Amino acid sequence: MLNVIDNSGAALAECIQVLKMKRAASIGDRIVIVVQKQRSFGPETASSSKSTVSSANKVRRGDIRHAVVVRTAKQVQRKDGSVVKFGDNACVLISKAGEPIGTRLSGVVGRELRERGWGKVLSLAPMHL
Amino acid sequence: MRTYDDTFSGQKIYPGKGKLFVRSDSKIFRFQNGKTESLFLQRKNPRRIAWTVLCRRQRRKGISEEAAKTRRRRAVKSQRAVVGASLDVIKERRSQRPEARTAARAQAIKEGKEKKAASDSVKKAEKAKNAGKAASGQSTGRVINKQGAKGASAKPRPTTK
Structure with missing residues (x-):
């Protein structure tokens, strides 16, 4: 289970496949996820009926999407000898072509994304560590 | 780094x-x-x-501990007697008020000037006296040869003709 930190509409995602490898995903890995929980945006959507979710949401619960991992609770060893670990696991949803679905990110992302060719995700992020 | x-x-x-x-x-x-x-x-x-x-x-x-260390390093100033002034003199001078000190200094300077002036006048007077003597010597009309004027001893007078 990973948090989704973009504004695509998903809040919680479950990883069902790590692409191109047979091991646990790390920062910058592309995975296939199922959207398990949706995010409700804004106060007006909350005040309206609870069953309908905001139309701003680009994904729905149960959707199968691709995503890229941006934070892991498992520590990552860097080339310069430093070790980084995050408080949670998080991902950003992407299209099949590799473009991010959301337009904004909240929270920090790992710097490993640059080496792995996820410059677009990095440019959306407020901070990378 | x-x-x-x-x-x-x-x-x-x-x-x-x-x-x-x-x-x-x-x-x-x-x-x-x-x-x-x-x-x-x-x-x-x-x-x-x-x-x-x-x-x-x-x-x-x-x-x-750090504070103690720094205190130890500080330089200690102490007074002691120097060539022309004993410890007592230095202490006395130091304890004087600044006005008194400046006044004393002015007095000393004045005294020095007066002394100098006095010595100058004495010298002048001597010079004048010498000059007068020289002048009087010339006016007597006594014949003095050049060597005599320069300080040579006079020629002994001839005893026979």
Whole structure:
């Protein structure tokens, strides 16, 4: 289970496949996820009926999407000898072509994304560590 | 070389050491070793753990020693007698009020000037006397040969004709 930190509409995602490898995903890995929980945006959507979710949401619960991992609770060893670990696991949803679905990110992302060719995700992020 | 401080214990973290932890509220914590990381994750208060910098600072540990060291290094000034002035004289001069001191100095300068003036006048008078003598000597009309004028002894008078 990973948090989704973009504004695509998903809040919680479950990883069902790590692409191109047979091991646990790390920062910058592309995975296939199922959207398990949706995010409700804004106060007006909350005040309206609870069953309908905001139309701003680009994904729905149960959707199968691709995503890229941006934070892991498992520590990552860097080339310069430093070790980084995050408080949670998080991902950003992407299209099949590799473009991010959301337009904004909240929270920090790992710097490993640059080496792995996820410059677009990095440019959306407020901070990378 | 950039070093960081351990967020829990305050130790220095050199490159290649330690671990960076980013909490989900995107606050950054740096740990020097597993000990501090573990204590942090156990939500211990570093102020209550004796060996951390925070605790030591709070209890003023290791500060008094440093202060003592610096005091020892300071240069000590003392008065002692110098060539022309004994210790008593120096102390007396020092204890005088500044006005008195300046007045005394002015007095001394005045005295010096007067002395000089007096000696000058004496010298002048002597010079004048000498000049007068020389002048009078010339007016007598006594014949003095050149060598005699230069200070040579007079020729002995011839005893026979």
